[in-house]
Amino acid sequence: MKRIALITGATSGIGEATAKLFAKNDIDLIICGRRKEKLATLENELSSLVSVRTLVFDVGDKDAVTKSLQSLNGIWRDIDILVNNAGGAHGLELFVDGDVNDWERMIDYNVKGLLYVSKTIVPWMIERKKGQIINISSIAGKQTYAKGMVYCASKSGVEAISKGMRLELVPYGIRVCNIAPGAVETEFSVVRFKGDKNKAKSVYKNFKPLIAEDIADSIFYCVNVPSHVQIADMTIFPSAQSDATTIHRE
Ligand code: 8X3
Numbered sequence: 001m002k003r004i005a006l007i008t009g010a011t012s013g014i015g016e017a018t019a020k021l022f023a024k025n026d027i028d029l030i031i032c033g034r035r036k037e038k039l040a041t042l043e044n045e046l047s048s049l050v051s052v053r054t055l056v057f058d059v060g061d062k063d064a065v066t067k068s069l070q071s072l073n074g075i076w077r078d079i080d081i082l083v084n085n086a087g088g089a090h091g092l093e094l095f096v097d098g099d100v101n102d103w104e105r106m107i108d109y110n111v112k113g114l115l116y117v118s119k120t121i122v123p124w125m126i127e128r129k130k131g132q133i134i135n136i137s138s139i140a141g142k143q144t145y146a147k148g149m150v151y152c153a154s155k156s157g158v159e160a161i162s163k164g165m166r167l168e169l170v171p172y173g174i175r176v177c178n179i180a181p182g183a184v185e186t187e188f189s190v191v192r193f194k195g196d197k198n199k200a201k202s203v204y205k206n207f208k209p210l211i212a213e214d215i216a217d218s219i220f221y222c223v224n225v226p227s228h229v230q231i232a233d234m235t236i237f238p239s240a241q242s243d244a245t246t247i248h249r250e
Contacts, residue, residue, distance in 0.1 A: 005223075006030040006079045008059055008117055009086030011038035013186030014136060017212035018083055018219050023049040025220065030076065032068075032117075033086070034058050059086045059113025060105070069120040077124050081223050084114045084158075085136045089151040089192040103150040110154035114161060122169070131174040132223050135162045136215075139182045139235060143244040151192075155180075166232060175230040177222045182237035183247065185209040206249035207240035 005022050009015040011033035019031050023046040031046075032055045033039050039054040046052050053076060057068040087110035090102035114135065125131030140148055141155030162178035169176060189200035203209075215236060222231045240248045 002026065002028060003080040003223075004028045004030065004076065004078055005081035005083060006032065006117075006121065007083040007085060008032045008113070010042065011035045013188065013212045014181075014184065014215045014219075015083070015085040016042060017216035018085065019046065021213070021216045021220050022081075023052075026050060027081070029053070030055060030072065030079070032057060032059075059117060060108035062112070062116050065113070065116040066120055069117065078128060079121055079124060080130065081132045081134065082118065082121050082125075083134045083136070083219060084117060085134075086113055086117075087136070087154070087158075088188060089140075089148070091194075092147045092151075092192055094147055095149055098150065106150050106154045107157075110151075111157040111161070114158060118161075118165070122165075122174075125174050126169070126172045129173045131169075131172075133162075133165060133169075133174065133176045134219050134222060135165075135176070135178050137162065137178050137180045139180050139237070139244045141180055142235065145245050162233070166230075177231045178233045179215065179218060179222070180233070180235045181210060181215050182235070182241045182244070183207075183209045184212060184215055186212050207247055208238055210236065210238045 005027050007015050007019050010019045010031035019029055022029060028051040030053045031039055031042055036056045043052045043054050055068045057064040059065060090105050091099055135158050137158040138155040140152040141159040144152040159178060162176055166176040185204045189203045190197055193199040218234055218236055
């Protein structure tokens with residue numbers, strides 16, 4: 001039976017890698033993001049493999065999220081897999097030096113955005129009594145580190161939401177998986193450091209970081225376990241990493 005997956009933040013990194021892997025494995029796609037051209041390129045690439053719909057919205061914009069998702073009709077509402085991937089880090093500074101706009105952006109995208117998207121889709125899953133939700137958290141959701149307090153708070157919010165969703169959705173046969181990656185080399189650090197590519201590069205220096213495809217593989221694993229199995233939580237580090245702030249560099 002063919003499945004439909006909706007992926008937020010599909011324009012790059014983990015979201016894009018997941019869309020590609022799902023398409024190769026015959027999962028129809030609703031790809032969502034802010035960058036229209038990037039989504040169009042991805043749609044173009046993947047639509048020879050599966051049916052693809054694109055939705056352009058900013059997850060932080062409540063009305064845009066709801067309006068865009070409500071535009072889905074017919075079988076496109078039969079979403080089997082929701083990958084709540086959109087989000088990111090903005091700034092890495094002591095609390096006293098932090099930019100309030102960065103804090104708001106992280107809470108708006110990482111926490112509120114995930115809630116806005118889920119608010120529309122979860123009721124459709126409840127109606128069908130099936131579904132899988134993959135929430136992309138971070139090791140930062142499990143371990144708070146200096147200069148990352150608000151990012152860590154936003155990701156520990158994701159962890160709480162994953163647990164809460166699981167508590168409430170188990171009776172409907174909906175499985176919720178929280179995935180917490182460590183160091184993955186994507187646009188993550190470029191965004192965190194506001195476009196400073198050298199600074200971003202130095203985060204992954206002298207060890208082998210994860211790449212987006214590594215996390216996509218794990219997501220794919222989680223959505224393919226037998227129906228009586230629920231992977232509740234998965235933490236994924238590169239081999240050189242042992243906690244949020246400890247990385248063995250050569
Ligand atoms: C990404 C991992 O360690 O930079 O969420 O917080 S970390």
